[in-house]
Amino acid sequence: MIPPAVLRRLNSLTGRSAPITLHGTVTPRMTVLASVSLATFLVAGMAATQFRSQPLPPSNRLARDEALRKSVNQLEDQNRALKTRVQTLQADVKAGEDESARRSGAAQEVKAQLDEQKTFAGLTALHGPGLTVLLHDGTDPNSSVDKSLGWTIHYQDLQDIVNVLWASGAEAIAVNGQRIVPSTAFHYAGVNILVNNASRLSGPYTVIALGDPPALAGGVGNPDQLAELKSRNRIYGLGFSWLRSTRLSVPVYDATFLVKYAQPLG
Template sequence: MPGTHAGRSERSSRHAGRVDRPSPWPWLVPVAALVAGALFASSVRASDGEELRTGYTRLPDLIREQTRVNADRAEKVDTLRAQVEDATAALAPGDLTTQRLERQAAEIATAAGRTEVRGPALRVTLTDAPLPGGEVPEGGDPDDYVIHQQDIEAVVNALWAGGAEAMMVQDQRIISTSAVRCVGNTLILQGRVYSPPYTVTAIGNLETMRSRLQQDRAVDLIRQYAIAFGLGYDLEDAGTQTLPAYAGSITPTVAEVDTS
Protein backbone atom coordinates (compact mmCIF):
# COMPACT_ATOMS: atom_id res chain seq x y z
CA MET A 1 0.00 0.00 0.00
CA PRO A 2 2.07 2.96 -1.36
CA GLY A 3 -0.09 5.56 0.32
CA THR A 4 0.45 4.02 3.71
CA HIS A 5 4.21 3.81 3.33
CA ALA A 6 4.38 7.41 2.11
CA GLY A 7 2.46 8.65 5.09
CA ARG A 8 4.59 6.72 7.58
CA SER A 9 7.71 8.12 5.76
CA GLU A 10 6.46 11.70 6.12
CA ARG A 11 5.70 11.24 9.84
CA SER A 12 9.09 9.63 10.34
CA SER A 13 10.88 12.53 8.68
CA ARG A 14 8.95 15.06 10.75
CA HIS A 15 9.67 13.24 14.03
CA ALA A 16 13.22 12.19 13.26
CA GLY A 17 15.89 13.08 15.78
CA ARG A 18 15.60 14.08 19.46
CA VAL A 19 12.64 16.22 20.40
CA ASP A 20 13.24 18.63 23.32
CA ARG A 21 10.04 18.96 25.37
CA PRO A 22 9.80 21.59 28.13
CA SER A 23 9.81 20.14 31.70
CA PRO A 24 6.49 20.50 33.56
CA TRP A 25 8.19 21.02 36.98
CA PRO A 26 8.70 24.80 36.73
CA TRP A 27 4.92 25.34 36.73
CA LEU A 28 3.86 22.23 38.72
CA VAL A 29 5.85 23.19 41.82
CA PRO A 30 4.13 26.57 42.35
CA VAL A 31 0.69 24.98 41.78
CA ALA A 32 1.41 22.23 44.32
CA ALA A 33 2.59 24.83 46.83
CA LEU A 34 -0.62 26.85 46.36
CA VAL A 35 -2.81 23.78 46.82
CA ALA A 36 -0.91 22.73 49.98
CA GLY A 37 -1.24 26.24 51.39
CA ALA A 38 -4.98 26.28 50.73
CA LEU A 39 -5.44 22.91 52.44
CA PHE A 40 -3.42 24.05 55.45
CA ALA A 41 -5.48 27.21 55.77
CA SER A 42 -8.72 25.21 55.57
CA SER A 43 -7.52 22.85 58.31
CA VAL A 44 -6.65 25.77 60.58
CA ARG A 45 -10.08 27.33 60.06
CA ALA A 46 -11.88 24.00 60.63
CA SER A 47 -9.99 23.28 63.85
CA ASP A 48 -10.15 26.89 65.03
CA GLY A 49 -6.46 26.69 65.80
CA GLU A 50 -6.79 23.44 67.79
CA GLU A 51 -5.98 19.81 67.04
CA LEU A 52 -8.64 18.28 64.79
CA ARG A 53 -8.75 14.98 66.73
CA THR A 54 -8.92 16.56 70.18
CA GLY A 55 -12.56 15.58 70.75
CA TYR A 56 -11.93 11.92 69.96
CA THR A 57 -8.77 11.55 72.01
CA ARG A 58 -10.36 13.21 75.06
CA LEU A 59 -13.54 11.11 75.00
CA PRO A 60 -12.28 8.36 77.40
CA ASP A 61 -11.08 11.04 79.84
CA LEU A 62 -14.47 12.78 79.68
CA ILE A 63 -16.26 9.50 80.39
CA ARG A 64 -14.04 8.75 83.37
CA GLU A 65 -14.48 12.27 84.72
CA GLN A 66 -18.27 12.11 84.40
CA THR A 67 -18.27 8.72 86.13
CA ARG A 68 -16.42 10.27 89.08
CA VAL A 69 -18.87 13.18 89.15
CA ASN A 70 -21.84 10.78 89.17
CA ALA A 71 -20.32 8.76 92.00
CA ASP A 72 -19.77 11.91 94.07
CA ARG A 73 -23.33 13.06 93.47
CA ALA A 74 -24.73 9.65 94.42
CA GLU A 75 -22.82 9.83 97.71
CA LYS A 76 -24.24 13.30 98.40
CA VAL A 77 -27.75 12.07 97.62
CA ASP A 78 -27.34 9.25 100.15
CA THR A 79 -26.17 11.72 102.80
CA LEU A 80 -29.07 14.10 102.14
CA ARG A 81 -31.58 11.25 102.15
CA ALA A 82 -30.33 10.13 105.56
CA GLN A 83 -30.65 13.71 106.86
CA VAL A 84 -34.23 13.92 105.58
CA GLU A 85 -35.14 10.65 107.28
CA ASP A 86 -33.59 11.81 110.58
CA ALA A 87 -35.38 15.16 110.37
CA THR A 88 -38.70 13.47 109.61
CA ALA A 89 -38.36 11.18 112.61
CA ALA A 90 -37.42 14.10 114.87
CA LEU A 91 -40.33 16.31 113.77
CA ALA A 92 -43.12 13.93 114.67
CA PRO A 93 -41.86 11.26 117.04
CA GLY A 94 -45.26 10.72 118.65
CA ASP A 95 -47.51 11.16 115.63
CA LEU A 96 -49.44 7.92 115.10
CA THR A 97 -50.01 8.57 111.40
CA THR A 98 -46.29 9.15 110.82
CA GLN A 99 -45.40 6.01 112.75
CA ARG A 100 -47.88 3.96 110.74
CA LEU A 101 -46.45 5.26 107.45
CA GLU A 102 -42.91 4.55 108.64
CA ARG A 103 -43.86 0.96 109.48
CA GLN A 104 -45.41 0.50 106.04
CA ALA A 105 -42.30 1.98 104.40
CA ALA A 106 -40.08 -0.39 106.40
CA GLU A 107 -42.17 -3.37 105.27
CA ILE A 108 -41.72 -2.61 101.58
CA ALA A 109 -38.17 -1.24 101.85
CA THR A 110 -36.59 -4.62 101.09
CA ALA A 111 -38.71 -5.17 97.99
CA ALA A 112 -37.86 -1.64 96.83
CA GLY A 113 -34.15 -2.29 97.34
CA ARG A 114 -33.81 0.32 100.07
CA THR A 115 -32.19 -2.01 102.60
CA GLU A 116 -28.91 -3.87 102.72
CA VAL A 117 -29.35 -7.59 102.02
CA ARG A 118 -27.09 -10.44 103.15
CA GLY A 119 -27.29 -14.07 102.12
CA PRO A 120 -26.05 -16.89 99.85
CA ALA A 121 -25.33 -15.69 96.33
CA LEU A 122 -24.63 -16.79 92.78
CA ARG A 123 -22.34 -14.80 90.52
CA VAL A 124 -22.35 -14.82 86.72
CA THR A 125 -19.35 -13.30 84.94
CA LEU A 126 -19.59 -12.33 81.26
CA THR A 127 -16.64 -11.20 79.16
CA ASP A 128 -15.66 -10.62 75.55
CA ALA A 129 -13.86 -13.32 73.61
CA PRO A 130 -10.05 -13.01 73.66
CA LEU A 131 -8.78 -12.21 70.17
CA PRO A 132 -5.17 -12.99 69.20
CA GLY A 133 -3.61 -9.69 68.21
CA GLY A 134 -6.89 -7.95 68.91
CA GLU A 135 -8.16 -8.80 65.43
CA VAL A 136 -11.40 -10.55 64.48
CA PRO A 137 -10.71 -13.67 62.40
CA GLU A 138 -11.00 -13.16 58.66
CA GLY A 139 -14.62 -13.41 57.57
CA GLY A 140 -15.86 -13.15 61.17
CA ASP A 141 -18.50 -10.77 62.53
CA PRO A 142 -17.16 -8.53 65.35
CA ASP A 143 -20.58 -8.69 67.07
CA ASP A 144 -20.09 -12.41 67.69
CA TYR A 145 -17.07 -11.81 69.89
CA VAL A 146 -18.41 -9.24 72.39
CA ILE A 147 -20.96 -9.24 75.20
CA HIS A 148 -24.05 -7.22 74.33
CA GLN A 149 -26.76 -5.48 76.31
CA GLN A 150 -29.22 -8.30 75.68
CA ASP A 151 -26.75 -10.81 77.15
CA ILE A 152 -26.57 -8.98 80.47
CA GLU A 153 -30.34 -8.45 80.44
CA ALA A 154 -30.88 -12.18 79.82
CA VAL A 155 -28.86 -13.12 82.90
CA VAL A 156 -30.53 -10.46 85.06
CA ASN A 157 -34.05 -11.45 83.96
CA ALA A 158 -33.36 -15.15 84.47
CA LEU A 159 -32.13 -14.52 88.01
CA TRP A 160 -35.19 -12.40 88.83
CA ALA A 161 -37.39 -15.14 87.42
CA GLY A 162 -35.48 -17.61 89.59
CA GLY A 163 -36.57 -15.77 92.72
CA ALA A 164 -33.59 -13.51 93.37
CA GLU A 165 -34.20 -11.38 96.45
CA ALA A 166 -31.50 -8.82 95.71
CA MET A 167 -29.11 -8.25 92.83
CA MET A 168 -26.02 -6.27 91.96
CA VAL A 169 -24.44 -5.59 88.55
CA GLN A 170 -20.76 -4.68 88.84
CA ASP A 171 -20.59 -2.68 92.10
CA GLN A 172 -24.13 -1.28 92.03
CA ARG A 173 -27.33 -2.63 93.55
CA ILE A 174 -30.11 -2.78 90.98
CA ILE A 175 -33.87 -3.13 91.25
CA SER A 176 -36.58 -4.33 88.88
CA THR A 177 -36.71 -0.96 87.08
CA SER A 178 -32.95 -0.54 86.63
CA ALA A 179 -31.90 -0.10 83.00
CA VAL A 180 -28.84 -1.87 81.59
CA ARG A 181 -27.45 -0.16 78.50
CA CYS A 182 -24.38 -0.89 76.40
CA VAL A 183 -22.61 1.51 74.05
CA GLY A 184 -19.99 -0.24 71.96
CA ASN A 185 -18.16 -2.56 74.31
CA THR A 186 -18.92 -0.55 77.45
CA LEU A 187 -21.77 -0.82 79.95
CA ILE A 188 -23.63 2.25 81.20
CA LEU A 189 -25.46 1.64 84.46
CA GLN A 190 -27.11 4.38 86.50
CA GLY A 191 -24.71 7.04 85.25
CA ARG A 192 -21.50 5.02 85.51
CA VAL A 193 -19.45 3.42 82.75
CA TYR A 194 -17.91 -0.06 82.96
CA SER A 195 -15.78 -2.27 80.75
CA PRO A 196 -15.86 -6.08 80.65
CA PRO A 197 -15.77 -8.41 82.44
CA TYR A 198 -19.32 -7.84 83.68
CA THR A 199 -20.49 -9.46 86.92
CA VAL A 200 -24.05 -10.11 88.06
CA THR A 201 -24.42 -11.16 91.71
CA ALA A 202 -27.77 -12.34 93.07
CA ILE A 203 -28.90 -13.37 96.56
CA GLY A 204 -31.66 -15.94 96.85
CA ASN A 205 -32.32 -19.65 96.65
CA LEU A 206 -29.22 -20.97 94.89
CA GLU A 207 -30.79 -24.09 93.39
CA THR A 208 -33.81 -22.22 92.03
CA MET A 209 -31.71 -19.46 90.47
CA ARG A 210 -29.22 -21.96 89.03
CA SER A 211 -32.05 -24.03 87.54
CA ARG A 212 -33.61 -20.97 85.94
CA LEU A 213 -30.30 -19.97 84.35
CA GLN A 214 -29.98 -23.50 82.98
CA GLN A 215 -33.48 -23.46 81.45
CA ASP A 216 -33.49 -19.92 80.05
CA ARG A 217 -33.20 -19.91 76.24
CA ALA A 218 -31.47 -16.55 75.99
CA VAL A 219 -28.85 -17.57 78.56
CA ASP A 220 -28.39 -20.88 76.76
CA LEU A 221 -27.61 -18.91 73.58
CA ILE A 222 -24.81 -17.12 75.45
CA ARG A 223 -23.39 -20.50 76.46
CA GLN A 224 -23.52 -21.64 72.83
CA TYR A 225 -21.62 -18.52 71.74
CA ALA A 226 -19.13 -19.14 74.52
CA ILE A 227 -18.36 -22.51 72.93
CA ALA A 228 -18.40 -21.31 69.33
CA PHE A 229 -16.62 -17.96 69.63
CA GLY A 230 -14.90 -18.00 73.03
CA LEU A 231 -17.16 -15.60 74.94
CA GLY A 232 -16.72 -15.80 78.69
CA TYR A 233 -19.66 -17.24 80.68
CA ASP A 234 -18.83 -18.31 84.21
CA LEU A 235 -21.34 -19.30 86.90
CA GLU A 236 -20.09 -19.72 90.46
CA ASP A 237 -21.25 -19.97 94.03
CA ALA A 238 -20.23 -16.62 95.52
CA GLY A 239 -20.73 -17.67 99.12
CA THR A 240 -22.40 -15.32 101.58
CA GLN A 241 -22.57 -11.80 100.19
CA THR A 242 -23.80 -8.45 101.51
CA LEU A 243 -25.39 -6.25 98.85
CA PRO A 244 -25.71 -2.53 99.61
CA ALA A 245 -29.02 -0.68 99.49
CA TYR A 246 -30.10 0.73 96.14
CA ALA A 247 -28.90 4.34 95.94
CA GLY A 248 -30.88 5.61 92.96
CA SER A 249 -34.29 7.20 92.71
CA ILE A 250 -37.36 4.97 92.85
CA THR A 251 -39.74 7.73 91.75
CA PRO A 252 -41.03 6.82 88.26
CA THR A 253 -40.61 9.48 85.60
CA VAL A 254 -43.03 7.82 83.18
CA ALA A 255 -46.28 6.06 84.08
CA GLU A 256 -49.16 4.56 82.13
CA VAL A 257 -52.68 4.25 83.48
CA ASP A 258 -54.54 1.01 82.79
CA THR A 259 -57.90 2.10 81.38
CA SER A 260 -59.31 -1.38 80.88
Protein backbone atom coordinates in the same frame (compact mmCIF):
# COMPACT_ATOMS: atom_id res chain seq x y z
CA MET B 1 -70.67 21.52 227.38
CA ILE B 2 -71.44 19.58 224.16
CA PRO B 3 -75.06 19.67 223.27
CA PRO B 4 -76.91 16.35 223.62
CA ALA B 5 -77.92 16.30 219.92
CA VAL B 6 -74.29 16.45 218.86
CA LEU B 7 -73.38 13.64 221.19
CA ARG B 8 -76.16 11.47 219.81
CA ARG B 9 -74.88 12.09 216.23
CA LEU B 10 -71.35 11.22 217.23
CA ASN B 11 -72.47 8.00 218.85
CA SER B 12 -74.34 6.96 215.69
CA LEU B 13 -71.28 7.59 213.47
CA THR B 14 -68.83 5.72 215.70
CA GLY B 15 -71.18 2.81 216.27
CA ARG B 16 -70.84 2.93 220.00
CA SER B 17 -73.70 1.50 222.02
CA ALA B 18 -72.72 3.44 225.14
CA PRO B 19 -73.12 7.13 224.97
CA ILE B 20 -70.05 9.33 224.91
CA THR B 21 -69.68 11.36 228.12
CA LEU B 22 -67.18 13.94 229.11
CA HIS B 23 -65.78 14.06 232.64
CA GLY B 24 -63.85 16.66 234.49
CA THR B 25 -63.97 20.31 234.40
CA VAL B 26 -64.79 21.73 230.95
CA THR B 27 -63.88 25.26 230.23
CA PRO B 28 -65.74 27.37 227.73
CA ARG B 29 -62.69 27.28 225.35
CA MET B 30 -62.60 23.50 225.43
CA THR B 31 -66.28 23.39 224.73
CA VAL B 32 -65.88 25.57 221.66
CA LEU B 33 -62.92 23.52 220.30
CA ALA B 34 -64.73 20.29 220.82
CA SER B 35 -67.81 21.62 219.10
CA VAL B 36 -65.77 22.83 216.09
CA SER B 37 -63.86 19.55 215.75
CA LEU B 38 -67.02 17.53 216.00
CA ALA B 39 -68.78 19.71 213.48
CA THR B 40 -65.85 19.36 211.05
CA PHE B 41 -65.91 15.61 211.43
CA LEU B 42 -69.63 15.47 210.80
CA VAL B 43 -69.41 17.62 207.67
CA ALA B 44 -66.59 15.49 206.26
CA GLY B 45 -68.50 12.32 206.94
CA MET B 46 -71.67 13.60 205.28
CA ALA B 47 -69.66 14.81 202.26
CA ALA B 48 -68.05 11.39 201.85
CA THR B 49 -71.43 9.72 202.14
CA GLN B 50 -72.90 12.04 199.52
CA PHE B 51 -69.89 11.48 197.16
CA ARG B 52 -70.27 7.69 197.40
CA SER B 53 -73.93 7.91 196.55
CA GLN B 54 -73.39 9.76 193.20
CA PRO B 55 -72.52 7.79 189.86
CA LEU B 56 -68.89 7.95 188.64
CA PRO B 57 -68.16 9.93 185.45
CA PRO B 58 -66.44 8.12 182.45
CA SER B 59 -62.78 7.52 183.15
CA ASN B 60 -59.89 8.86 181.04
CA ARG B 61 -59.26 5.34 179.71
CA LEU B 62 -62.77 5.07 178.28
CA ALA B 63 -62.48 8.49 176.65
CA ARG B 64 -59.13 7.53 175.19
CA ASP B 65 -60.53 4.26 173.82
CA GLU B 66 -63.40 6.13 172.19
CA ALA B 67 -60.99 8.59 170.56
CA LEU B 68 -58.86 5.71 169.26
CA ARG B 69 -61.94 3.98 167.87
CA LYS B 70 -62.91 7.12 165.99
CA SER B 71 -59.36 7.48 164.65
CA VAL B 72 -59.35 3.86 163.46
CA ASN B 73 -62.67 4.36 161.70
CA GLN B 74 -61.38 7.49 159.99
CA LEU B 75 -58.17 5.73 158.89
CA GLU B 76 -60.18 2.79 157.53
CA ASP B 77 -62.37 5.19 155.55
CA GLN B 78 -59.28 6.94 154.18
CA ASN B 79 -57.70 3.58 153.33
CA ARG B 80 -60.79 2.48 151.39
CA ALA B 81 -60.80 5.79 149.51
CA LEU B 82 -57.11 5.42 148.66
CA LYS B 83 -57.64 1.84 147.46
CA THR B 84 -60.43 3.03 145.19
CA ARG B 85 -58.17 5.80 143.87
CA VAL B 86 -55.33 3.34 143.26
CA GLN B 87 -57.66 1.01 141.37
CA THR B 88 -58.83 3.93 139.23
CA LEU B 89 -55.25 4.97 138.49
CA GLN B 90 -54.28 1.38 137.67
CA ALA B 91 -57.17 1.16 135.24
CA ASP B 92 -56.07 4.44 133.63
CA VAL B 93 -52.49 3.17 133.33
CA LYS B 94 -53.69 -0.12 131.81
CA ALA B 95 -55.81 1.76 129.29
CA GLY B 96 -52.86 3.97 128.43
CA GLU B 97 -50.58 0.97 128.00
CA ASP B 98 -53.13 -0.76 125.77
CA GLU B 99 -53.48 2.36 123.63
CA SER B 100 -49.71 2.76 123.45
CA ALA B 101 -49.32 -0.89 122.48
CA ARG B 102 -52.00 -0.52 119.83
CA ARG B 103 -50.32 2.56 118.39
CA SER B 104 -46.91 0.96 118.73
CA GLY B 105 -48.17 -2.16 116.98
CA ALA B 106 -49.63 -0.08 114.17
CA ALA B 107 -46.40 1.90 113.90
CA GLN B 108 -44.35 -1.30 113.82
CA GLU B 109 -46.61 -2.72 111.13
CA VAL B 110 -46.23 0.43 109.03
CA LYS B 111 -42.47 0.37 109.56
CA ALA B 112 -42.31 -3.28 108.52
CA GLN B 113 -44.25 -2.49 105.35
CA LEU B 114 -42.01 0.49 104.68
CA ASP B 115 -38.87 -1.60 105.19
CA GLU B 116 -40.25 -4.21 102.80
CA GLN B 117 -40.93 -1.59 100.14
CA LYS B 118 -37.48 -0.09 100.67
CA THR B 119 -35.99 -3.55 100.14
CA PHE B 120 -37.85 -4.02 96.86
CA ALA B 121 -36.86 -0.51 95.79
CA GLY B 122 -33.20 -1.27 96.47
CA LEU B 123 -32.91 1.31 99.26
CA THR B 124 -31.56 -1.22 101.76
CA ALA B 125 -28.24 -3.06 101.61
CA LEU B 126 -28.78 -6.81 101.87
CA HIS B 127 -26.77 -9.96 102.42
CA GLY B 128 -27.44 -13.68 102.32
CA PRO B 129 -26.88 -16.81 100.26
CA GLY B 130 -27.07 -16.68 96.51
CA LEU B 131 -25.31 -17.04 93.20
CA THR B 132 -22.39 -15.23 91.56
CA VAL B 133 -22.34 -15.13 87.75
CA LEU B 134 -19.06 -14.21 86.01
CA LEU B 135 -18.90 -12.85 82.45
CA HIS B 136 -16.02 -11.68 80.31
CA ASP B 137 -15.21 -11.20 76.65
CA GLY B 138 -13.94 -14.08 74.55
CA THR B 139 -11.14 -14.14 72.00
CA ASP B 140 -11.33 -11.89 68.98
CA PRO B 141 -11.21 -14.21 65.94
CA ASN B 142 -9.82 -11.40 63.74
CA SER B 143 -11.90 -12.85 60.95
CA SER B 144 -12.73 -10.82 57.87
CA VAL B 145 -15.86 -12.90 57.54
CA ASP B 146 -17.25 -12.80 61.11
CA LYS B 147 -18.03 -9.18 62.07
CA SER B 148 -20.72 -10.00 64.63
CA LEU B 149 -18.61 -9.23 67.70
CA GLY B 150 -20.08 -12.34 69.20
CA TRP B 151 -17.02 -12.74 71.35
CA THR B 152 -17.89 -9.64 73.42
CA ILE B 153 -20.41 -9.23 76.21
CA HIS B 154 -23.36 -7.08 75.11
CA TYR B 155 -25.79 -5.17 77.30
CA GLN B 156 -28.49 -7.62 76.16
CA ASP B 157 -26.48 -10.43 77.76
CA LEU B 158 -26.54 -8.71 81.13
CA GLN B 159 -30.22 -7.92 80.72
CA ASP B 160 -31.04 -11.54 79.85
CA ILE B 161 -29.10 -12.92 82.81
CA VAL B 162 -30.80 -10.50 85.21
CA ASN B 163 -34.24 -11.48 83.86
CA VAL B 164 -33.48 -15.20 84.29
CA LEU B 165 -32.30 -14.61 87.86
CA TRP B 166 -35.46 -12.64 88.71
CA ALA B 167 -37.55 -15.45 87.24
CA SER B 168 -35.61 -18.01 89.31
CA GLY B 169 -36.49 -16.31 92.59
CA ALA B 170 -33.72 -13.77 93.11
CA GLU B 171 -34.55 -11.28 95.87
CA ALA B 172 -31.83 -8.74 95.10
CA ILE B 173 -29.32 -8.33 92.26
CA ALA B 174 -26.25 -6.19 91.64
CA VAL B 175 -24.00 -5.89 88.58
CA ASN B 176 -20.46 -4.68 89.19
CA GLY B 177 -21.60 -3.09 92.44
CA GLN B 178 -24.66 -1.38 90.95
CA ARG B 179 -27.98 -2.37 92.54
CA ILE B 180 -30.55 -3.52 90.02
CA VAL B 181 -34.13 -2.34 90.63
CA PRO B 182 -37.36 -2.71 88.62
CA SER B 183 -36.68 0.55 86.78
CA THR B 184 -33.10 -0.39 85.82
CA ALA B 185 -32.28 -0.30 82.11
CA PHE B 186 -29.15 -1.40 80.21
CA HIS B 187 -27.80 0.55 77.23
CA TYR B 188 -24.74 0.78 75.07
CA ALA B 189 -22.37 3.58 75.93
CA GLY B 190 -19.58 3.23 73.36
CA VAL B 191 -17.46 0.30 74.45
CA ASN B 192 -19.13 0.31 77.87
CA ILE B 193 -22.57 -0.57 79.18
CA LEU B 194 -24.73 2.09 80.85
CA VAL B 195 -26.72 0.98 83.90
CA ASN B 196 -29.33 2.97 85.84
CA ASN B 197 -28.83 5.85 83.40
CA ALA B 198 -25.76 6.88 85.34
CA SER B 199 -23.03 4.26 85.74
CA ARG B 200 -20.76 3.08 82.93
CA LEU B 201 -19.71 -0.52 83.37
CA SER B 202 -16.90 -2.35 81.62
CA GLY B 203 -15.93 -6.03 81.63
CA PRO B 204 -15.35 -8.35 83.21
CA TYR B 205 -18.81 -8.38 84.78
CA THR B 206 -19.88 -9.84 88.10
CA VAL B 207 -23.57 -10.42 88.69
CA ILE B 208 -24.57 -11.16 92.29
CA ALA B 209 -28.03 -12.49 93.07
CA LEU B 210 -29.39 -13.20 96.56
CA GLY B 211 -31.80 -16.07 96.91
CA ASP B 212 -31.92 -19.86 97.00
CA PRO B 213 -28.60 -20.97 95.44
CA PRO B 214 -29.90 -24.23 93.89
CA ALA B 215 -32.91 -22.48 92.35
CA LEU B 216 -30.79 -19.66 90.93
CA ALA B 217 -28.19 -22.08 89.57
CA GLY B 218 -30.95 -24.17 88.06
CA GLY B 219 -32.29 -21.10 86.26
CA VAL B 220 -29.05 -20.02 84.57
CA GLY B 221 -28.04 -23.65 83.94
CA ASN B 222 -31.33 -24.53 82.23
CA PRO B 223 -30.56 -25.49 78.60
CA ASP B 224 -33.66 -23.63 77.47
CA GLN B 225 -32.42 -20.39 79.03
CA LEU B 226 -29.62 -18.15 77.70
CA ALA B 227 -29.10 -20.49 74.75
CA GLU B 228 -27.50 -17.82 72.52
CA LEU B 229 -25.03 -16.78 75.23
CA LYS B 230 -24.06 -20.39 75.85
CA SER B 231 -23.51 -20.93 72.12
CA ARG B 232 -21.15 -17.97 71.94
CA ASN B 233 -19.38 -19.36 74.98
CA ARG B 234 -18.59 -22.49 73.00
CA ILE B 235 -17.68 -20.69 69.78
CA TYR B 236 -15.68 -17.72 71.01
CA GLY B 237 -14.61 -18.81 74.46
CA LEU B 238 -16.76 -16.09 75.94
CA GLY B 239 -16.58 -16.31 79.72
CA PHE B 240 -19.80 -17.48 81.35
CA SER B 241 -19.76 -19.32 84.69
CA TRP B 242 -21.52 -19.26 88.05
CA LEU B 243 -20.76 -20.14 91.64
CA ARG B 244 -23.02 -20.83 94.59
CA SER B 245 -22.27 -18.96 97.80
CA THR B 246 -23.57 -19.05 101.37
CA ARG B 247 -22.98 -15.36 102.01
CA LEU B 248 -23.10 -12.55 99.50
CA SER B 249 -24.04 -8.89 99.73
CA VAL B 250 -25.55 -6.25 97.47
CA PRO B 251 -25.28 -2.48 98.02
CA VAL B 252 -27.94 0.21 98.25
CA TYR B 253 -29.33 1.66 95.02
CA ASP B 254 -27.54 5.01 94.72
CA ALA B 255 -28.91 6.35 91.45
CA THR B 256 -31.99 8.51 90.92
CA PHE B 257 -35.51 7.40 90.06
CA LEU B 258 -36.52 9.11 86.84
CA VAL B 259 -40.29 9.55 86.78
CA LYS B 260 -41.46 11.98 84.12
CA TYR B 261 -45.07 11.13 83.42
CA ALA B 262 -46.39 8.87 86.17
CA GLN B 263 -48.14 10.62 89.08
CA PRO B 264 -49.68 9.33 92.32
CA LEU B 265 -53.44 8.78 92.34
CA GLY B 266 -55.59 11.07 94.42
